[in-house]
Amino acid sequence: MRAALLALLLMTTSALALQDVDGTLIELPTAQRGIVKVYMGRGLKDPESLQVRRVRSSYTGTTLTVCGEANARNGFGGYVGFEPFAIVVKEDNSASTYAPLKLAPQFRPIMRRAVAEMGC
Template structure:
């Protein structure tokens, strides 16, 4: 196994570990606030080769774990330009929002805990499966 494949598998394993803790809990669909939606768009766009080219649908699918009222899991699709300057087509993403640590100087309303975008480091099917683990079937 080459080192790049091993690294990707190791990262995927670390990212899936929290699912074991969440897999038992029920989830409730929620509507994101405009502030949350913009934060998600910015966090995902930063991971693209050309962040300014990011195109998103009007809404994302979001759920909240009923046992943890503050964390939000968001799944959706993004289309962005590739290295050749062409749009590569919609690819799924997964992001978990958590509230910031309280204290003086906290400016951001949320922190992006994990971002996975299909087609790069992760196969799109892996991202879709992560979303399904949280009860998100379509986005």
């Protein structure tokens, strides 16, 4: 199952552009870079504009957590500013994305707190 997920991620990620602003994304293993591209690009108005920085990961037993900051263009074409994010992948390959960037401005403070509580 993991091999199938990895293959799917690698096929999907080649189609998505992603700017590694500070070079931290390239330091992650290929599969983890794919996780960032897929899960952070999903649901954005302009996924091709996605920028990331300060990306890091940690693995605790059965859970992989990838954290960092992301920026992307909104519906008006302007960048919204870097916001923290966390992607949590469990052993059964289920994943949750915590990204204030993807929410309406009034909901971002709540998500920022959730990301901070994860240690990101």
